[in-house]
Amino acid sequence: MAGAVYEGVAGGGDLFQGQKFFISQRVPLRAELIDNVKRNGGFVVPLEKNADVLVADDAKPKLAPAGSVSWKYLKQSVEKGELEDLEAHRINSPSKTRLAGGPQKLTRTPFTHEDSMAISIWVAKAEKLGFAARGNEIYEQFAEKNPRHTAQSWRDHWIKQLSHQPRPEIDMSSTDWPVKIKGDRPRRVIPPATQSKNVGTTPSASGAGRSLVPPSPTLLAASYSLEDEAPLIEAPSKDVPFTEEDIEILEREHPDIIKIPMGDWVVAWEAFAKKYTRHTAGDWSRYYCEDFHPRKLREGKGKDAISVKPKPNQGPDSTSKTYTTPVRAPASSRSHTESGKQTHRRGLGEEGAIVSKSPESATSKDRSKISASADKSKFLANLRELSGAIGCEIEPSFSLYGRNFELYDLWSVVNKPEFGGFQKVEESDRWLQVALKLGINTYRDEMAHTALKQKYRDKLVDLDTHISAGKTRGKRRSFPTKSTEPVTPVTTISTQASEQTHAYSSARKDGETKGRASLTESTEPITPVTAIPRQTPEQAHILASGVNIPKTLRQATVPPQESTNKDAATRRIRQSLGHGELAFLQSISEFARDCLPDPVTFEPIVSKRKIRLFDVWTASLPLLARFDDIESREVWDDLATQLGFEVSMHPSASDELRQICEDFLMDFYEFFIQREQEKIREEEALRQQPEEQGQSEDEEVVEEEAVEEEVMEEEVMEEEVMEEVMEEEVMEEEVMEEEVM
DNA sequence: TGAACTGATACTGTTCAGGT
DNA sequence: ACCTGAACAGTATCAGTTCA
Numbered sequence: 173m174a175g176a177v178y179e180g181v182a183g184g185g186d187l188f189q190g191q192k193f194f195i196s197q198r199v200p201l202r203a204e205l206i207d208n209v210k211r212n213g214g215f216v217v218p219l220e221k222n223a224d225v226l227v228a229d230d231a232k233p234k235l236a237p238a239g240s241v242s243w244k245y246l247k248q249s250v251e252k253g254e255l256e257d258l259e260a261h262r263i264n265s266p267s268k269t270r271l272a273g274g275p276q277k278l279t280r281t282p283f284t285h286e287d288s289m290a291i292s293i294w295v296a297k298a299e300k301l302g303f304a305a306r307g308n309e310i311y312e313q314f315a316e317k318n319p320r321h322t323a324q325s326w327r328d329h330w331i332k333q334l335s336h337q338p339r340p341e342i343d344m345s346s347t348d349w350p351v352k353i354k355g356d357r358p359r360r361v362i363p364p365a366t367q368s369k370n371v372g373t374t375p376s377a378s379g380a381g382r383s384l385v386p387p388s389p390t391l392l393a394a395s396y397s398l399e400d401e402a403p404l405i406e407a408p409s410k411d412v413p414f415t416e417e418d419i420e421i422l423e424r425e426h427p428d429i430i431k432i433p434m435g436d437w438v439v440a441w442e443a444f445a446k447k448y449t450r451h452t453a454g455d456w457s458r459y460y461c462e463d464f465h466p467r468k469l470r471e472g473k474g475k476d477a478i479s480v481k482p483k484p485n486q487g488p489d490s491t492s493k494t495y496t497t498p499v500r501a502p503a504s505s506r507s508h509t510e511s512g513k514q515t516h517r518r519g520l521g522e523e524g525a526i527v528s529k530s531p532e533s534a535t536s537k538d539r540s541k542i543s544a545s546a547d548k549s550k551f552l553a554n555l556r557e558l559s560g561a562i563g564c565e566i567e568p569s570f571s572l573y574g575r576n577f578e579l580y581d582l583w584s585v586v587n588k589p590e591f592g593g594f595q596k597v598e599e600s601d602r603w604l605q606v607a608l609k610l611g612i613n614t615y616r617d618e619m620a621h622t623a624l625k626q627k628y629r630d631k632l633v634d635l636d637t638h639i640s641a642g643k644t645r646g647k648r649r650s651f652p653t654k655s656t657e658p659v660t661p662v663t664t665i666s667t668q669a670s671e672q673t674h675a676y677s678s679a680r681k682d683g684e685t686k687g688r689a690s691l692t693e694s695t696e697p698i699t700p701v702t703a704i705p706r707q708t709p710e711q712a713h714i715l716a717s718g719v720n721i722p723k724t725l726r727q728a729t730v731p732p733q734e735s736t737n738k739d740a741a742t743r744r745i746r747q748s749l750g751h752g753e754l755a756f757l758q759s760i761s762e763f764a765r766d767c768l769p770d771p772v773t774f775e776p777i778v779s780k781r782k783i784r785l786f787d788v789w790t791a792s793l794p795l796l797a798r799f800d801d802i803e804s805r806e807v808w809d810d811l812a813t814q815l816g817f818e819v820s821m822h823p824s825a826s827d828e829l830r831q832i833c834e835d836f837l838m839d840f841y842e843f844f845i846q847r848e849q850e851k852i853r854e855e856e857a858l859r860q861q862p863e864e865q866g867q868s869e870d871e872e873v874v875e876e877e878a879v880e881e882e883v884m885e886e887e888v889m890e891e892e893v894m895e896e897v898m899e900e901e902v903m904e905e906e907v908m909e910e911e912v913m
Numbered sequence: 914t915g916a917a918c919t920g921a922t923a924c925t926g927t928t929c930a931g932g933t
Numbered sequence: 934a935c936c937t938g939a940a941c942a943g944t945a946t947c948a949g950t951t952c953a
Binding site for chain 2: 306307308309331
């Protein structure tokens, strides 16, 4: 058998190239096996500890070393001329700990900064998904992917060195999560903050009273909590198509799904996927967000009062001054025109002061008073009051990307001291941070920050106005009553214009619009695509990040726009800086793991100095876009200077930095661009459908022009209205003083 | 229903490689 | 030699499951 069977690899084959085998003495045909191994490039070592593969007799498992494989592995591999599946020949399941940690380590491997970062991110993700940070499971999974240390070692390291540090901000859109492999029982979750070191000995503290998954108020989380028992089925395979049955499931569960609050999204889908195992949590979530929910919204347009569609007209690319409309009526079957009429009517009779005030003036003026009412019940009371005042019910929640958010949450985040209210957030462009605070996955939903901004303008600016006006007027609730509201034609037109602008913005497509320059700050467009209409990505980056572009590049190197998509993708990279260093490190290490032969160093040494890769990334972004065109060394010298290197003292710094860019930042940049372009294409494809159902492009153009005129008109009018409002307030204060007297 | 069993978590203690 | 800390073994405890 042998001769003929392994002929193809005999006499110098490389089947076992470089592999070291320990072959147990009591293995059948041992001499032959040794011979075969040697003839096929392998080595036979005398000590177990030096071997890559331990070979033993599967007929005597008790005598076989832990982790060993049957001698049949060698025999069959040689017979076939290709390596058999090693696991299929594994004799005895190694002990639990060894399995978890992979091959036993006998040498000490120091923990690097990268290791610490990696495990921190992993644990943070795990915690978010409801795993016990101190449990074993997540470390076992992690060690499988990262065998540099054993699971136990990873765990020890995290607990001893890292558990006391603040958790990194994480990117849950990454596909690299701990997964519930052992779905047969729930994990105990111990809140890190409350955990003490020696709780294990007392039953009350060591687990009896611990909760399982974090209690979730949501229907979905409740319905599909991780405590649910579902038969453990193999992980669903990727790319399983969504069938009618799946859609039925989503239909059935949709009322619950839309109630998932922020922060519970991932956990809820994990639980959902556990119940409906045909797809992974990620696939369910993706399908829901990208397909099901948009379709649902299209179908239910005008019917579903709960859903507020993240549609183009009210989302990112609206150029409208929609904040001038106090609150859009809860979704109804009214068309835009009708809705405009209604608002018009409301504006006429009831809301002059509200609509005419600019958000900036309102929020900055009385922020302290606003924050004083930072209490949900008060907030809701104010909301009701405003609803009453304008005669229109304001929904206290809204839906974004298929998730339901409380208006209060958005409002309270924006008005937190660290954000300082609407105007401050606007000025410092911190909507991204607001989105993050709200638990929105800003990687997956890149436009979330602009959508939130729009929501705030639409729904909350007027509330701010209402609150501040209410306080200004004292405790007597004299605010917006019909009798006191000045009814001015200005406000009427203003409101109407705003509605029409809104309609316009819903109809226009992403891209250039005419007359944008005439718009004032308050009407600035908010989509990245439109926000920096005449900037190159590089310029945009410079403006937004404060990074100085190297001087050589600064001149005459601004390229013509290659494509809208590429620009948008570039802008997204710029936006990603806002996610912070850890998000970047996480992305790049995932990228490196998939695409590079070696892991990246988070703190490369440049000119004998340790610097942060994130800093290099931030500073080099403008260069990466034009990497191949850069010939001048001066550019790199500039970069080095930006990063704090004295070029004369650190002459090699420029070259080293250039090397870092060339080695992997360039690849990462390209990868990022490609990925974003893909996403943009998908988003556009999605967007196009509803637009096609809307008006024709010809109509759009006509309406665009009309609306632009009105917008400009509105600008002028608003200023007048502002003056009127200020006058009104002065008058009211006088009246109050008189009454007090 | 309760005991036995099983598996997971939480923690302690020991060994030893590697650095000073 | 001493110290640090990675690696690992062992134990206590708890919670879920099984079965009489």
